[in-house]
Amino acid sequence: MTNDPHATPDPLVTLLLRTAAVLWIIWGLVHVLAGVMTIAQPMPDAAAGIADAVDPALFDLDYPDAMGALINQHGFNLLWVGGFTAVAAIFVWRRSVTAVWLAIVASGLLDLGYFLFMDLGGHVHFVPGTVMTLICAAAILLSVVALLRGRKPDAGPHSGD
Numbered sequence: 001m002t003n004d005p006h007a008t009p010d011p012l013v014t015l016l017l018r019t020a021a022v023l024w025i026i027w028g029l030v031h032v033l034a035g036v037m038t039i040a041q042p043m044p045d046a047a048a049g050i051a052d053a054v055d056p057a058l059f060d061l062d063y064p065d066a067m068g069a070l071i072n073q074h075g076f077n078l079l080w081v082g083g084f085t086a087v088a089a090i091f092v093w094r095r096s097v098t099a100v101w102l103a104i105v106a107s108g109l110l111d112l113g114y115f116l117f118m119d120l121g122g123h124v125h126f127v128p129g130t131v132m133t134l135i136c137a138a139a140i141l142l143s144v145v146a147l148l149r150g151r152k153p154d155a156g157p158h159s160g161d
Contacts, residue, residue: 009095016146017100021093023139024103027132028086031110035079043068046075051123081110092143100143111136 038046043063048056050071085107091099111133118124119133 010150013146013150014095016142016149017095018093020100020103020139020142020146021089023135023142024089024092024107025086027107027135027139028082028084028089030128030132031078031082032086033082035075035077035082038075038078039072043071046071050074050129051118052129053123053125077110081106097147100147104140104143107136108140 037049041049044056044059044061048054048059051059085103088099088103088106092103114129115133119130124130
């Protein structure tokens with residue numbers, strides 16, 4: 001991608017970024033919903049909903065209020081990162097390199113934590129969380145390919161040699 005506003009955009013780069021943007025909008029909206037659902041439910045139900053491969057009866061305990069606050073903080077993080085990524089996706093659609101990197105960092109790091117602690121820990125079923133991780137990974141991959149394809153070779157002092 002070039003900084004020249006008059007340059008004709010590469011159609012493949014545009015297609016890759018728009019596909020990534022759609023994936024990030026889906027990812028973002030699902031995470032906003034997950035955040036709202038996490039905050040709205042009592043702590044044991046929210047925890048059982050997140051760790052859906054764990055027997056829900058194991059969460060039916062008397063927890064201190066701090067555990068509820070911790071789960072609500074997690075829900076808040078799901079909500080804001082989802083919203084942030086969905087907004088960034090609008091700018092990814094418009095070919096903003098900055099928005100691509102913001103979406104990659106926000107969604108990628110959130111899903112990396114999910115993958116490391118929930119997926120690898122065996123605490124979740126494949127749907128919906130792991131599917132969202134795959135959607136995020138696909139959006140990142142498409143974006144990186146678009147960024148690499150859209151780069152212009154350096155026009156350094158020795159480029160004419």
